[in-house]
Amino acid sequence: MHPQLAADLDQLPALLEITREHAAAFLTGLADRPVVRPGEPPAPAPLPERATGLRAALTEFAQRWEPALSGSAGPRYLGFVTGGATPAALAGDWLTATADQNSNSALDPAGQWLEAETIGWLRELFGLSAAHAGTFVSGATMSNTVGLAIAREWLGERLGVDVAEDGVGALGPVRVLSGAAHSSVAKALSVLGLGRRALHQVPTLPGREAVDPAELARALRAADGPCVVVANAGTVNTGDFDDLRAVAELCARHDAWLHVDGAFGAFAALAPERAQLVDGLEAADSVCVDLHKWLNVPYDSAVQFTRRPDLQARVFRNAAAYLGPLGERPDLVHLTPENSHRLRALAAWFTLRAYGRDGHREIVDRCLVGARALGEELAATAGLRLLAPVRLNVVCFTLAGDPTAERLAELAARVRAEVFVTPTVYDGVPALRAAFSNWRITEADVRRVAGVLAKAAAELTELD
Numbered sequence: 001m002h003p004q005l006a007a008d009l010d011q012l013p014a015l016l017e018i019t020r021e022h023a024a025a026f027l028t029g030l031a032d033r034p035v036v037r038p039g040e041p042p043a044p045a046p047l048p049e050r051a052t053g054l055r056a057a058l059t060e061f062a063q064r065w066e067p068a069l070s071g072s073a074g075p076r077y078l079g080f081v082t083g084g085a086t087p088a089a090l091a092g093d094w095l096t097a098t099a100d101q102n103s104n105s106a107l108d109p110a111g112q113w114l115e116a117e118t119i120g121w122l123r124e125l126f127g128l129s130a131a132h133a134g135t136f137v138s139g140a141t142m143s144n145t146v147g148l149a150i151a152r153e154w155l156g157e158r159l160g161v162d163v164a165e166d167g168v169g170a171l172g173p174v175r176v177l178s179g180a181a182h183s184s185v186a187k188a189l190s191v192l193g194l195g196r197r198a199l200h201q202v203p204t205l206p207g208r209e210a211v212d213p214a215e216l217a218r219a220l221r222a223a224d225g226p227c228v229v230v231a232n233a234g235t236v237n238t239g240d241f242d243d244l245r246a247v248a249e250l251c252a253r254h255d256a257w258l259h260v261d262g263a264f265g266a267f268a269a270l271a272p273e274r275a276q277l278v279d280g281l282e283a284a285d286s287v288c289v290d291l292h293k294w295l296n297v298p299y300d301s302a303v304q305f306t307r308r309p310d311l312q313a314r315v316f317r318n319a320a321a322y323l324g325p326l327g328e329r330p331d332l333v334h335l336t337p338e339n340s341h342r343l344r345a346l347a348a349w350f351t352l353r354a355y356g357r358d359g360h361r362e363i364v365d366r367c368l369v370g371a372r373a374l375g376e377e378l379a380a381t382a383g384l385r386l387l388a389p390v391r392l393n394v395v396c397f398t399l400a401g402d403p404t405a406e407r408l409a410e411l412a413a414r415v416r417a418e419v420f421v422t423p424t425v426y427d428g429v430p431a432l433r434a435a436f437s438n439w440r441i442t443e444a445d446v447r448r449v450a451g452v453l454a455k456a457a458a459e460l461t462e463l464d
């Protein structure tokens, strides 16, 4: 063994202790860390030729890289849809790396068992039944990709062709219908060889991002042959929901696969007064739920649920002599694009075990209260206006007067040391959005965010 490796092995408990202290200091300092710090990358360092050990690496990381890291684990990082990591989730993630399992095969089964238990808990949390098999993947984009890959295989089944064996060319043109699909759906269609143009936008209800069921019915009638519907449970601009029950009935009537993108919106199931938004979720053929958003586990973690794990195994089957036959319940190696499978479920297991349904419901509730309060504050702020009612956890707002993308970028840049919001265009209007999904959010944070945005808006108006 290299002497430096041997030395680090020898001192492992002490080195882990130093690393733990370092992590604790990072988390304690979150409140004071600029939420996002712009600037240049550190000057490049050459490939280290000689071993100097973990202690030296930690020192250099702390000096060169850590100052540039954002406060994305903290409560005022409201860009995209970003969760933090609960204490238990963080511990679970540490232990995932500690045990370093490859949980993909029954030849070494404990990881698969733990994943199955966690999937069962998540299924209950979101009101799904045992009819939905679930698999951990790295994020909602991958979950949408896997869900749509299963849908592609289902289209083949309906048309009497074997896509997994003969390729997507055997299918002919495919129609994927959606009201306000997330950008990752188009990406998934590109990856899957169906093509971005397979996505047909169905008109939404007036002033909404929810699909118009009458328009969807029309589109389904017009399609000659089976198609795929992507329903949206929580849109990123305004947190809007399709009427899942109505969409599910249409899919059943018109021979369509129903994929629901509930990346963060599925968490509405936890909040009693919003749970009706996901009414009908259990009718879906495939469901995408992100966990590194509102479950507050570290990146990267999401789940793909489906009623057709048999089709999933047809797509992702990785036949090899040393991996054994597929069998009744295929190993995880046969169910997702990856072959090796991190024990990703452990962080979710820990946070669910530690805080349970009621702890996670409280996180969701507090985010909803925060989003509503910020929406009310911004609506009452001269110089700003809300672009949509706050339906869930997203506040979509813009500058009063003539909001241009440039002026909004200026507004976002002025506040980013204290609050991070990200740009969008909603209904043709350049806008900013603040999404609440971090477990650390407090009333004081919301007041601070509202104050900082109001001040920056006033400064910008003065400059005009």
Ligand SMILES: *Cc1c(COP(=O)(O)O)cnc(C)c1O
Residues within 6 Å of the ligand: 081, 138, 139, 140, 141, 142, 144, 182, 184, 234, 235, 236, 261, 262, 263, 264, 290, 302
């Ligand atoms: C975030 C999000 C995605 C993509 O999620 P990643 O985890 O970034 O891959 C897909 N759909 C919706 C609705 C989302 O909010």
